[in-house]
Amino acid sequence: MADAKICGRFAPSPSGRMHLGNIFCALLAWLSARAQNGSMLLRIEDLDTSRCTEEKARLLMDDLLWLGLDWDSGAFPGKAPDEFYQSRRSGIYKEFFEKLAAQNLIYPCFCSRAELHAASAPHTSDGQFIYPGTCRNLTEDESRSKMQSHKHSWRIKVPDETITFNDRHYGRQSLNLAREWGDFIVRRSDGIYAYQLAVVIDDALMGVTEVIRGRDLLSSSAPQLYLYRLLGFKPPQFGHLPLLTAPDGRRLAKRDMDLDMGALRSRYTPEEVIGRLAFLAGLIDKEEPVKAAELLPSFDWQKIPKENITVTN
Numbered sequence: 001m002a003d004a005k006i007c008g009r010f011a012p013s014p015s016g017r018m019h020l021g022n023i024f025c026a027l028l029a030w031l032s033a034r035a036q037n038g039s040m041l042l043r044i045e046d047l048d049t050s051r052c053t054e055e056k057a058r059l060l061m062d063d064l065l066w067l068g069l070d071w072d073s074g075a076f077p078g079k080a081p082d083e084f085y086q087s088r089r090s091g092i093y094k095e096f097f098e099k100l101a102a103q104n105l106i107y108p109c110f111c112s113r114a115e116l117h118a119a120s121a122p123h124t125s126d127g128q129f130i131y132p133g134t135c136r137n138l139t140e141d142e143s144r145s146k147m148q149s150h151k152h153s154w155r156i157k158v159p160d161e162t163i164t165f166n167d168r169h170y171g172r173q174s175l176n177l178a179r180e181w182g183d184f185i186v187r188r189s190d191g192i193y194a195y196q197l198a199v200v201i202d203d204a205l206m207g208v209t210e211v212i213r214g215r216d217l218l219s220s221s222a223p224q225l226y227l228y229r230l231l232g233f234k235p236p237q238f239g240h241l242p243l244l245t246a247p248d249g250r251r252l253a254k255r256d257m258d259l260d261m262g263a264l265r266s267r268y269t270p271e272e273v274i275g276r277l278a279f280l281a282g283l284i285d286k287e288e289p290v291k292a293a294e295l296l297p298s299f300d301w302q303k304i305p306k307e308n309i310t311v312t313n
């Protein structure tokens with residue numbers, strides 16, 4: 001089973017404390033990589049600098065280490081923010097953005113939020129809004145003159161093409177770019193590079209081979225795989241996880257404060273938190289304290305449920 005080339009990653013966003021759902025994904029990403037003798041990397045996804053702070057990033061790292069989830073490269077506590085913070089990488093994103101521009105694959109979009117809503121564009125099953133392509137057909141002259149006076153984002157043209165891939169957990173997936181996504185934003189009107197672009201560039205340049213995350217991001221795999229291809233990168237293995245939900249069926253969120261790391265750390269030991277998550281993940285038969293590393297010998301993706309998991313307090 002040993003494959004030294006496997007590299008998994010934690011990619012938390014320091015907009016708040018992690019909650020049980022985030023830790024669930026972190027634990028399974030760590031177990032999956034470590035069970036293959038792989039390495040782990042930690043990247044701080046702080047593109048939204050208005051909500052993310054260094055202090056919150058430090059807490060995230062401290063929480064992961066408290067849980068016994070370590071990593072080999074990337075951002076570390078006590079180290080100044082560096083190239084593993086997305087907010088510091090816009091120069092790199094710009095290079096690749098310009099590569100897409102040089103291939104005539106992107107175009108400026110002048111639509112305001114209100115205009116987009118008024119366009120009553122179709123939505124996908126999960127409520128994702130699909131851009132109707134309004135600005136795609138502006139002539140170069142029209143675009144250039146509008147750019148002088150209008151705020152604009154940049155969108156990438158997507159073909160009417162179905163992207164197919166094998167998910168580590170959910171098997172074969174097929175998603176149509178035009179129908180499920182439409183032309184998506186690669187740079188926001190405030191100049192910040194969009195998550196979809198940043199995450200692909202980062203995972204590719206950082207050598208990440210395995211991306212484990214919640215199934216709420218499953219459909220994102222299609223635009224990301226499309227970008228991997230356009231930018232000439234080898235795509236990672238994607239593996240999506242069931243979501244943790246409250247008894248009323250809604251997804252656990254940061255607002256479930258009783259389940260955030262601050263509250264959990266004040267009430268439980270790391271082994272108790274890991275034991276609870278391992279039990280929810282089907283990795284142990286009864287809920288009891290366990291260290292993350294003790295789960296490695298018997299770790300098996302087959303044990304993890306496909307359906308979302310209800311958490312009762």
Ligand SMILES: [Zn+2]
Binds near residue numbers: 110135136
């Ligand atoms: Zn537009």
